[in-house]
Amino acid sequence: MNNNKVIKLLGIKYPIIQAGMIWCSGWELASAVSNSGGLGIIGSGSMYPDILRQNILKCKNTTNQPFAVNIPLLYPNIEEHIKSIIDLKVPIVFTSAGNPNIWTKELKQKNIKVVHVVSSVKFALKAESCGVDAIVAEGFEAGGHNGREETTTMCLVPDVAKVINVPLIAAGGIIDGKSMLAAMILGADGVQMGTRFVACKESSAHENFKNMVLKAKEGDTRLTLKEITPVRMMKNKFYQEVEELYKTNPSKEQLLNKLGRGRAKLGMFEGDLETGELEIGQASSQINKVFTAQEIIQKIMIEFNSIKSQMLIANKFN
Amino acid sequence: MNNNKVIKLLGIKYPIIQAGMIWCSGWELASAVSNSGGLGIIGSGSMYPDILRQNILKCKNTTNQPFAVNIPLLYPNIEEHIKSIIDLKVPIVFTSAGNPNIWTKELKQKNIKVVHVVSSVKFALKAESCGVDAIVAEGFEAGGHNGREETTTMCLVPDVAKVINVPLIAAGGIIDGKSMLAAMILGADGVQMGTRFVACKESSAHENFKNMVLKAKEGDTRLTLKEITPVRMMKNKFYQEVEELYKTNPSKEQLLNKLGRGRAKLGMFEGDLETGELEIGQASSQINKVFTAQEIIQKIMIEFNSIKSQMLIANKFN
Numbered sequence: 001m002n003n004n005k006v007i008k009l010l011g012i013k014y015p016i017i018q019a020g021m022i023w024c025s026g027w028e029l030a031s032a033v034s035n036s037g038g039l040g041i042i043g044s045g046s047m048y049p050d051i052l053r054q055n056i057l058k059c060k061n062t063t064n065q066p067f068a069v070n071i072p073l074l075y076p077n078i079e080e081h082i083k084s085i086i087d088l089k090v091p092i093v094f095t096s097a098g099n100p101n102i103w104t105k106e107l108k109q110k111n112i113k114v115v116h117v118v119s120s121v122k123f124a125l126k127a128e129s130c131g132v133d134a135i136v137a138e139g140f141e142a143g144g145h146n147g148r149e150e151t152t153t154m155c156l157v158p159d160v161a162k163v164i165n166v167p168l169i170a171a172g173g174i175i176d177g178k179s180m181l182a183a184m185i186l187g188a189d190g191v192q193m194g195t196r197f198v199a200c201k202e203s204s205a206h207e208n209f210k211n212m213v214l215k216a217k218e219g220d221t222r223l224t225l226k227e228i229t230p231v232r233m234m235k236n237k238f239y240q241e242v243e244e245l246y247k248t249n250p251s252k253e254q255l256l257n258k259l260g261r262g263r264a265k266l267g268m269f270e271g272d273l274e275t276g277e278l279e280i281g282q283a284s285s286q287i288n289k290v291f292t293a294q295e296i297i298q299k300i301m302i303e304f305n306s307i308k309s310q311m312l313i314a315n316k317f318n
Numbered sequence: 319m320n321n322n323k324v325i326k327l328l329g330i331k332y333p334i335i336q337a338g339m340i341w342c343s344g345w346e347l348a349s350a351v352s353n354s355g356g357l358g359i360i361g362s363g364s365m366y367p368d369i370l371r372q373n374i375l376k377c378k379n380t381t382n383q384p385f386a387v388n389i390p391l392l393y394p395n396i397e398e399h400i401k402s403i404i405d406l407k408v409p410i411v412f413t414s415a416g417n418p419n420i421w422t423k424e425l426k427q428k429n430i431k432v433v434h435v436v437s438s439v440k441f442a443l444k445a446e447s448c449g450v451d452a453i454v455a456e457g458f459e460a461g462g463h464n465g466r467e468e469t470t471t472m473c474l475v476p477d478v479a480k481v482i483n484v485p486l487i488a489a490g491g492i493i494d495g496k497s498m499l500a501a502m503i504l505g506a507d508g509v510q511m512g513t514r515f516v517a518c519k520e521s522s523a524h525e526n527f528k529n530m531v532l533k534a535k536e537g538d539t540r541l542t543l544k545e546i547t548p549v550r551m552m553k554n555k556f557y558q559e560v561e562e563l564y565k566t567n568p569s570k571e572q573l574l575n576k577l578g579r580g581r582a583k584l585g586m587f588e589g590d591l592e593t594g595e596l597e598i599g600q601a602s603s604q605i606n607k608v609f610t611a612q613e614i615i616q617k618i619m620i621e622f623n624s625i626k627s628q629m630l631i632a633n634k635f636n
Contacts, residue, residue: 004634005634122536139472140470141470149537154492154497155601155603155604159536179504182501187496218477282469283472285473286473286476311626317502
């Protein structure tokens with residue numbers, strides 16, 4: 001895959017990116033993914049500045065391959081995060097949830113590659129005009145925070161591919177070799193997977209949450225809290241309480257109060273499956289075992305290559 | 319593709335099915351698709367019994383290839399529709415929006431093949447247990463009436479493929495050769511396309527509606543009216559009015575009153591783009607020209623085969 005645009009841009013072996021995820025993707029997961037030929041990303045959204053610094057340092061100590069940090073652009077201490085990234089020479093930054101105009105130029109001047117996550121064609125065009133090096137187009141089925149247009153990966157990827165010139169990374173519903181191949185046929189140059197790496201040995205998600213992901217069935221997640229920021233989560237007890245609240249025609253403030261603070265940590269990191277907020281994608285229904293990052297990437301590439309070859313001989317295609 | 323399961327089951331040349339759509343797919347579209355090697359479907363949901371009979375007769379007069387009738391199982395005059403289908407020897411029936419247990423056995427006893435449309439794994443298993451010959455799994459991005467789980471094509475197809483044994487047809491977001499190939503890699507044996515055939519020369523959709531589809535951009539549709547039956551439609555004036563009503567925490571009755579009767583006909587068939595209900599899928603953003611059914615199917619198969627061959631040599635895959 002030497003001529004694949006994502007591989008060339010990021011200096012990795014396979015066009016597989018592990019999404020930066022709050023409470024799941026610290027240095028241990030990121031370095032394991034990078035050591036396995038993908039791009040590991042430290043999710044800084046749930047980290048205090050000093051914690052991010054520690055994670056970057058540990059990541060650098062455990063891999064000599066490229067890795068990245070994901071920064072939600074609305075993060076309150078963003079200047080400190082940016083400073084750590086520049087000081088510690090992180091080679092790649094993924095930005096999301098905010099305006100890419102603010103930091104892209106500064107990061108690029110420091111020779112840091114910038115990739116921005118979008119959920120619509122409009123934001124893809126905007127990100128490209130801000131000078132980002134690549135774009136992640138994330139569909140409605142993705143876990144965690146999501147866009148307002150509700151465009152699915154199947155529709156968003158070809159729509160974005162048609163209008164941008166920088167490399168395109170597809171996200172949302174991509175979980176294995178066949179969905180990776182499907183996304184690339186739709187127009188992506190590579191893929192980003194979050195949900196698949198939540199239930200990874202090196203993920204810092206709580207074991208209870210990982211076990212819940214293994215048991216998840218089709219229909220077990222929902223995009224909700226759209227009046228605050230749309231977020232896809234497990235339909236657990238907290239979700240049911242939110243649904244009950246919706247029946248009373250709540251104000252945005254009431255929804256914010258219901259969500260409160262620290263719920264994602266409580267659920268995803270501390271393992272409280274009832275009261276916590278459990279951010280995960282629809283494709284969780286397809287995960288039934290915890291693997292190491294290396295096993296996940298190897299399995300994906302074996303399936304990807306196998307389907308590609310089978311298509312020449314498989315009856316259903318010919 | 320002689321060994322493709324959908325082709326073998328339905329006796330068609332390509333595993334491309336034109337969805338049965340209210341106000342768009344009468345005999346003219348269905349016979350044009352069937353004459354072009356796909357499966358044309360007459361959408362009976364918007365037809366009085368005598369109109370359906372006329373459509374079946376005209377379809378039989380204009381094609382000697384297999385065609386089908388789609389019946390929403392909640393259709394009020396369903397017995398009369400079923401009688402016409404049996405009397406006039408329609409070879410294939412697609413059922414949707416209701417319990418497949420009621421009519422499947424009777425239709426199969428008359429040597430009619432039955433295919434049922436589902437939006438979840440649960441309903442796929444139920445349909446298979448009722449003895450249907452094949453299943454359409456339709457994702458969240460599809461136009462018109464849709465399921466409650468909001469599972470997208472990218473996630474639904476592999477989930478359903480894993481648990482059923484009958485042939486699987488993917489629907490929702492499939493619009494061309496590359497999305498067809500993607501859906502088949504995800505586990506489908508064939509595809510059903512609705513939105514692509516709305517803007518087809520032989521579709522009975524009003525020209526105004528066809529022109530609106532050509533101009534549609536990513537984000538221009540929305541799944542709404544979930545308290546009645548979830549339906550994906552264009553975000554036109556009527557949709558905006560529904561959104562305004564939602565702000566008042568309306569009862570189901572108020573929503574039903576707002577919808578009223580005949581709105582889909584008004585919009586899709588009579589061309590009132592403001593007051594009418596315009597059912598269409600997310601992939602409408604990818605349509606920019608009206609083609610004949612034959613052109614559509616030829617283009618799809620050329621792209622499908624071309625990508626399949628290119629994958630052997632394209633840099634991004636290898």
